[in-house]
Amino acid sequence: MTDKYNAIREIINAQHNKICSVEFTKKDGSYRKMLVQPAATRTHCAGDKASESARKGSETRKERHPNLLNIFDMDRKHIRSFNMDTLIRITGSGKVLWEAADEAQESVA
Numbered sequence: 001m002t003d004k005y006n007a008i009r010e011i012i013n014a015q016h017n018k019i020c021s022v023e024f025t026k027k028d029g030s031y032r033k034m035l036v037q038p039a040a041t042r043t044h045c046a047g048d049k050a051s052e053s054a055r056k057g058s059e060t061r062k063e064r065h066p067n068l069l070n071i072f073d074m075d076r077k078h079i080r081s082f083n084m085d086t087l088i089r090i091t092g093s094g095k096v097l098w099e100a101a102d103e104a105q106e107s108v109a
Helices: 002-013 038-046 052-064 100-108
Strands: 020-025 031-036 068-073 078-083 087-092 095-099
Touching: 002 068, 002 087, 002 095, 020 078, 031 068, 031 078, 038 068, 052 068, 087 100
Parallel strands: none
Antiparallel strands: 020 031, 020 087, 068 078, 087 095
């Protein structure tokens, strides 16, 4: 499972300043599509410009809940998180970068 989480993190972080979208199922079972900007996440909670308490909180959360990913929501202008286990699709630059169906096919092969 850790490989899956690392792969998702790498795909999203590779977008840097580009805006991409993540589609996932929320805890209540509803569908959500969020526009995100990975570079803004580092400014708010994980990078050098983030406060010390924000960085510590981000690291603690990552250790305790490796399935959750903090990301900057462009619509709400705030840090949000989503469960990578319920991720449906990541799109960026007009193409699908990751899709849950791809993962299912890889595990069968």
